[in-house]
Amino acid sequence: MIFHGLKDDGAEMLWQAESGFSFRMPQGHTGPEPATFAHDAVWQNLRDGQPFGVTSGQLRTWFLDHGVGAIVVEVDIARRWRSLMTDVTGSDPHEVGGVVLYTIRQAPP
Numbered sequence: 001m002i003f004h005g006l007k008d009d010g011a012e013m014l015w016q017a018e019s020g021f022s023f024r025m026p027q028g029h030t031g032p033e034p035a036t037f038a039h040d041a042v043w044q045n046l047r048d049g050q051p052f053g054v055t056s057g058q059l060r061t062w063f064l065d066h067g068v069g070a071i072v073v074e075v076d077i078a079r080r081w082r083s084l085m086t087d088v089t090g091s092d093p094h095e096v097g098g099v100v101l102y103t104i105r106q107a108p109p
Contacts, residue, residue, distance in 0.1 A: 051080055056087045063088065063104055071102045 016025055037043040042062040045054045063071075071089065073081050078100040082093060090105040 049077060049080070051084045054084075056084055059084065060088045060104075069104055071104070073100045073102070074098075075100060 012025060016023060033043075033047070037047075040062075042054050042058055045051065062068075071085060073085065073093075075095065075098055078093065078095075082100075085102045086092065088104075089102040091103050093100045093102055095101075
């Protein structure tokens with residue numbers, strides 16, 4: 001195990017990456033929510049796992065504005081997001097290792 005002296009949550013994800021993903025984790029913490037997202041309705045729907053409060057146009061614009069090139073959704077909740085993500089990304093979902101992967105086509109679908 002590598003210790004970096006990090007005081008914030010999230011060091012465990014760095015350790016996992018630096019170990020070549022040699023161990024599994026049930027969850028990880030990537031750090032605090034950016035302050036600019038505090039009142040962002042699209043982000044709040046993504047964070048809360050609610051695909052019903054956002055339109056495909058809003059979501060596509062948000063992804064492109066934030067440089068998102070791929071979306072990973074847990075298999076357990078992928079059904080809830082499938083129609084919206086397929087429409088937004090213009091790609092079919094691909095199940096890989098317990099998650100569903102969508103890639104975003106840069107041209108409008």
